[in-house]
Amino acid sequence: MSNPGSSAHGILQPNPYQQSVSLAVGFMVKIMGNLESSCGKNPELVVDFCTGIEEDSDIAFHFRVYTNSMVVMNSFQKGGWQEEKRMFSDPFMPGQPFELRFLVLENEYKVFVNNESFCQFAHRLPLQSVKMLKVKGDTVLTSVDTF
Secondary structure, X not given: OOOOOOEEEOOOOOOOEEEEOOOOOOOEEEEEEEEOOEOOXXXXXXXXXXXXXXXXXXXXXXXXXXXXXEEEXXXXXXXXXXXXXXXXXXXXXXXXXXEEEEEEOOOEEEEEEOOEEEEEEEOXXXXXXXXXXXXXXXXXXXXXXXX
């Protein structure tokens, strides 16, 4: 299990990346990287807060970036996707570094992109059920920090 204050900083991180977590109010995840295009398509980035390591585990918070388009947020519970929340705003630029932070609050996750408040996502599963952080997509991860 990850301890608060754990860091994977200074070396390129594997993609997909996964780390055990134990969420509580005030917990923060900070992801730094660079979105890269492959084969001429717009790069995507996915961050999942999961209840386990299995592929069919529930996902308390699914955050997917479609660059040059939108950000989609959702949860996956009991084998099915729930109501999707879309933001038709995309602060991520292919080829540009980014800093993405998730702050766990009592009733929601608060998301910051490049030090700017971006969106919120209400908790749909108990914080205590989240055991795994997964990051994947068309990105070079330079650091993943939890504190």
